[in-house]
Amino acid sequence: MSRQWALDNPEAVREKWRRQNAKRANAGPKWTSAQIAEIRRKLKDRCYYCGISLNGEGEIDHMVSLECGGTNAAENLTLACIPCNRQKGARSAEEFLLWLRADGRRVRRFTL
Ligand SMILES: [Zn+2]
Incomplete structure (x- = not known):
């Protein structure tokens, strides 16, 4: 536009x-700060996408974006580093992980 x-x-x-x-x-x-703390604990304070250490920072990301009908429910939330969150746009978490792999970028190795 x-x-x-x-x-x-x-x-x-x-x-x-x-x-x-x-x-x-x-x-x-x-979401509540307790929900985000729980997500951070599960991720071991790492970016959900590239796995870089967030050091207590990062951004809350909707795995299915609000534009695509996602919600604020904790199951739809994760933490991402700023570069990942900016590049992800309206893609779903699944699509973005595939794109990172296809593009030869760093992808987290841990599973959740
Ligand atoms: Zn990242």
């Missing part, structure tokens, strides 16, 4: 935001 297109199509932009907000509202309540 280019800036000019957005300026020329204010109705379409509003509609896109409306749909995105509806998906977020349907995703359910936000």
Whole structure:
């Protein structure tokens, strides 16, 4: 969506935001810090995708993105390093892991 297109199509932009907000509202309540601590413990404080040590940081990632109908339920959440989370986009966790492998990138070796 280019800036000019957005300026020329204010109705379409509003509609896109409306749909995105509806998906977020349907995703359910936000996670708790206890849930995230549990996920971090299971991952041994590593990125779910590349396995790099997060050192207590990283970002909360929706394994199935909200755009694709994912929810905020703990089963759909994981922790990712910033580069992985940025590259993942709207792909599912499964698709992103396959893409990392196909692209010859570092993929975590541990299983959960
Ligand atoms: Zn990573």
